[in-house]
Amino acid sequence: MLKDTGNEFSGEVFAYVMKNKPVMPRTALRYAIEKLPAAQRKEAMKKP
Numbered sequence: 774m775l776k777d778t779g780n781e782f783s784g785e786v787f788a789y790v791m792k793n794k795p796v797m798p799r800t801a802l803r804y805a806i807e808k809l810p811a812a813q814r815k816e817a818m819k820k821p
Contacts, residue, residue, distance in 0.1 A: 775805035787813045795821070 779786040790797070790805050794817065797805075806817045 775801075776807050779805065779808040783809050783813065787817065790817050 775786050775789070786805060787809060790802060794802060802817065806814045809817070
């Protein structure tokens with residue numbers, strides 16, 4: 774669901790992913806950021 778929502782609300786999806794990244798499974802994170810802009814994808818994939 775985050776993947777499809779990212780098309781219209783990329784800012785909100787990015788904020789949600791960054792907030793919940795520590796508890797999200799890696800696969801869910803990758804699917805959620807799939808449609809985000811490249812810069813946001815790169816930032817979301819950084820390790821803490």
